[in-house]
Amino acid sequence: MKPYVVAVFNQKGGISKTTTSTNLAVCLAAAGRSVIVIDLDSQGDSTKSLGIDPAIKKGIYDLFIGGAEIADVLIPTQFNNVRILPSTYSLAGIEIKLSELKDSQRTLVNILAHSDLDSDFVIIDCPPALGILPINALAASNAVIIPVTATPYANDGLLRTLPSIKYIQESLNKGLLLQGVLFTINDRNKTNRKINELIRSRLGGTVYRSEIPRDTMVIEAASARLPVCIYAPKSPGALAHLDFTLEFMDRHRDIARRINVEIEATPNRDSIIQVLHQWRDTQSTTVDKPTDARVREGGAKLDRLLYGDHTPLERAHMALVHFFIEHRAWLLALIVLLFVTTGLLLTVGFSSLRSFFNF
Numbered sequence: 001m002k003p004y005v006v007a008v009f010n011q012k013g014g015i016s017k018t019t020t021s022t023n024l025a026v027c028l029a030a031a032g033r034s035v036i037v038i039d040l041d042s043q044g045d046s047t048k049s050l051g052i053d054p055a056i057k058k059g060i061y062d063l064f065i066g067g068a069e070i071a072d073v074l075i076p077t078q079f080n081n082v083r084i085l086p087s088t089y090s091l092a093g094i095e096i097k098l099s100e101l102k103d104s105q106r107t108l109v110n111i112l113a114h115s116d117l118d119s120d121f122v123i124i125d126c127p128p129a130l131g132i133l134p135i136n137a138l139a140a141s142n143a144v145i146i147p148v149t150a151t152p153y154a155n156d157g158l159l160r161t162l163p164s165i166k167y168i169q170e171s172l173n174k175g176l177l178l179q180g181v182l183f184t185i186n187d188r189n190k191t192n193r194k195i196n197e198l199i200r201s202r203l204g205g206t207v208y209r210s211e212i213p214r215d216t217m218v219i220e221a222a223s224a225r226l227p228v229c230i231y232a233p234k235s236p237g238a239l240a241h242l243d244f245t246l247e248f249m250d251r252h253r254d255i256a257r258r259i260n261v262e263i264e265a266t267p268n269r270d271s272i273i274q275v276l277h278q279w280r281d282t283q284s285t286t287v288d289k290p291t292d293a294r295v296r297e298g299g300a301k302l303d304r305l306l307y308g309d310h311t312p313l314e315r316a317h318m319a320l321v322h323f324f325i326e327h328r329a330w331l332l333a334l335i336v337l338l339f340v341t342t343g344l345l346l347t348v349g350f351s352s353l354r355s356f357f358n359f
């Protein structure tokens with residue numbers, strides 16, 4: 001059977017696309033499924049996170065330009081059942097290379113169609129922004145997952161991402177399914193909760209029940225170049241990624257059932273945790289615990305990514321939007337006040353004009 005190909009995509013950067021891709025991959029593998037990760041980002045973050053050095057000779061770039069066969073590029077990782085088509089630094093130059101080719105938006109479709117990928121799942125980690133690489137990913141996928149963080153800028157990313165998916169569905173890939181929207185890096189404050197509720201009320205059942213909390217263990221794991229589900233399988237971040245994987249598998253099963261395809265039942269949560277722990281134990285001698293300073297630096301970088309380096313005017317605008325999200329009654333009062341004031345000004349202005357011109 002052909003693998004189920006899933007792109008992890010949001011045009012916004014730093015909202016956990018790579019973290020979602022790699023943790024989903026190891027959890028699926030720990031659940032006994034075979035997985036291939038395609039790292040389509042020249043930063044090579046998922047390649048590094050799965051223990052491969054992006055300085056290796058051959059990668060996805062070579063497949064795109066027709067300089068290698070899948071068998072030359074596909075490599076095993078240290079996790080049983082997870083293989084990767086890695087990114088190499090040369091991937092940064094792919095836009096120019098592909099612009100010289102015909103049908104460049106379907107290059108990955110053709111690569112996957114002509115190779116016998118012996119795998120249950122293919123997970124594509126997309127770069128931020130809608131360039132030729134994410135277009136290729138979406139054109140070649142059965143489904144897409146959109147990670148999103150409930151920050152004031154979340155809508156920004158969603159508003160750019162949803163139309164791009166619609167464009168692909170209407171042009172390159174009519175079968176592309178939006179499997180779901182996943183809340184990641186959840187900061188549990190009131191404003192973020194409101195934004196979360198707003199997005200949930202707008203997108204309904206498309207949003208997964210599982211949410212990934214903000215957890216410093218995830219940053220530590222990234223510094224140690226491991227998915228958090230391996231680095232700290234008991235941490236809240238890891239358990240949330242595992243619960244998301246189970247929900248993802250259930251959704252996949254339900255969707256397949258609608259077209260009369262029966263998929264193996266989702267395994268028991270505890271058995272998956274056990275495998276993750278075994279993998280963790282094989283790492284314990286090699287894991288290099290990152291320093292506190294490095295983790296703090298990661299947290300500060302994350303804050304900049306999520307909340308941005310914005311101009312004072314942009315920040316004031318956002319603060320006002322927050323205020324009104326949290327105090328809707330004030331917004332209503334302000335609108336009524338504006339109406340009454342405008343009405344009064346018009347009446348006064350009109351009667352002054354009447355008395356001036358005496359009509």
Ligand SMILES: Nc1ncnc2c1ncn2[C@@H]1O[C@H](COP(=O)(O)OP(=O)(O)OP(=O)(O)O)[C@@H](O)[C@H]1O
Nearest residue numbers: 013014015016017018019128213214215218219222
């Ligand atoms: N649940 C979490 N809690 C805390 N930090 C997290 C969490 N998920 C991801 N991060 C951190 O956020 C940063 C961005 O995550 P990640 O690299 O997965 O995002 P991305 O969307 O792939 O970014 P890019 O757009 O640059 O590819 C990383 O430092 C990662 O360790």
Ligand SMILES: [Mg+2]
Nearest residue numbers: 017018041045
């Ligand atoms: Mg990434």
